[in-house]
Amino acid sequence: MTLSRRRLLNLIGCSAAASPFLTPVSFAAGPWDNRLVVIILRGALDGLDAVQPYGDPAWPELRRTLAGGPEIGSPDLDGFFALHPAMRPLMPMWAAGDLGFVHAVSTPYRDKRSHFDGQDLLEAGTMSLAEGARDGWLNRLLQTVPGVSGDxxxxxxRGDMYLLRGSAPVANWSAEADLTLSPQALRLMELVMQDDPKMHAVLQEAELLAGADVDAGGKRRPGHIRTAAFAAERLRSDARIAAFSLNGWDTHQDQHRALPKALERLADVLLTLKEELTGPVWNKTGVVVMTEFGRTARENGTRGTDHGTGGVMIYAGGALRGGQVGGAWPGLGQAELYQGRDLEPTRDVRAYAAWIMRGLFSLDATTLxxxxxxxxxxxxDPRMMR
Structure with a gap:
């Protein structure tokens, strides 16, 4: 009896729901040597806590229990801003010029402060949701460049990212998917698929993903680290763009407990990307971390913060000029706050992302x-490129 590929997959239980190569992370390959990673923080990161403006005289009054700074263990960045202690492991990246921040940024979204609308507008990259953009801005970037492929x-x-939605080809993968095959099953699959280039490529990707699941000691790694490790693996190969999201940033109460955990995960991701993209690849990489909006300048009655407007963009990578907190600081005095409650945005976050893409991919201003x-x-030009 001839064992077909379809029957083989059924026999070993490789269903679409369980296959990492059939479930979503987004990548794209292009005619450049530089790489771009876009990370969306869903839930609205409190940029004022992540990158703390301890030098602003209004800061302690606004954050009576949440205020940070060097005096209480936050690493100093530049004499005005300090980094949240949960991100202390990133300080060597800051010192090396591989990590930077831009404060007081936002999308054009204003006033309603809905997570869903804010995230949609961030990923659509348009001036308003009324424009009805069907494509995400990263996909539109790919549409402007010839020679783009699914790699x-x-x-x-786990889900479709609006950011990469559109006609340009992208590939998807999810760290939550699982595939466990014995060495015998893998060898059998290799024999069956060796004459089919497409299926053989799929098998190679499955083996790669299985390897990304464990650390050097053989322990299964957390999903956010597996995601970063897999992204780095693909970026070392044909992929040139990777995008994924991290959840857990909505901190309405007990922010002092919830935010450090989320920031530790983000630090893990950035450190994993740098570790896995060693040497020349890291030096050709830019990482952009964005969120839908910031949070209120004043903490609320449950030791948290509510949906706001201005926030922070984080960036990293050997191709970018870090070691600086950019942006025009508007101040935190009552008269300086947006609607008397939020950090006033002083520049469109899309402009910073556009300048990074211009530097990485040599795109002209009109296209952007x-x-x-x-x-x-x-x-x-904010001069974010090395």
């Missing part, structure tokens, strides 16, 4: 302002 960009996660981020004003 160019990867979206990583009209196609990738329609309506954005690039403004002056």
């Amino acid at each position: 160019t960009a990867y979206a990583i996660g 302002e009209t196609k990738v981020f329609p309506g954005v004003d690039l403004g002056d």
Whole structure:
């Protein structure tokens, strides 16, 4: 009896729901040598806690229980801003110029402060949701470049990312998917698939993902680290763009307990990317970390913060110029706050992302302002490239 590929997959229980190569993380490959990683923080990161403006005189009064700074263990960045203690492991990256921040940024989204609408607008990259954009801004970027393939960009996660939605090809993978095969089953699959290039490529990816699941000691790694490790593996190969999201940033109460855990996961991800993208690949990589909006300047009555407006963008990578907190600081005095409650945005976060893409991929300003981020004003070069 001839053992077909379909029957073999059924026999070993390799269902679509369980296969890491059939479930989503987004990647794309392109005609460049530089790499871009986009990480979306879902739930609205409190940028004022992550990158603490302890030098602003209004800061202690606004954050009576949450205020941070060098005096209580937050590593100093530049004499005005300090980093949340949970991200202390990133300080060597900061010192090496591989990590930076931009404060007081936002998308054009204002006032309603809905997670869903805020995230949709962030990933659509348009001026408003009324424009009805069907494509995400990363996919529109890919549409402007010839020679893009499904291995160019990867979206990583359990669901479709608006960011990479569109006509340009992308690939997807999810760290939550699991595939366990014995060495005998893997060898049998290799024999059956050796004459089929497409199926053999799928098998190679499955084996790669299985290897990304465990650390050097043989222990299964957490999902966020597996995601970063797999993204790095693909970026060392044909992929040039990777995108994924991290949850857990909505901190309405007991922020002092919830936020450190989320920031530790983010630090793990950035450190894993740097470790896995060693040497020349890291030096050609830019990482952009964005969130839908910031949080209120004043903490609430349950030791948390509510949905706000201005926030922080985090960036990393050997291709970018870190070691700085960019952006025009608006101040935290009552008259300086947006609507008397939020950090005032002083620049569109899309402009910073656009300047990074211009530096990495040599895109012209017109393409960025009209196609990738329609309506954005690039403004002056923030000099984020090395």
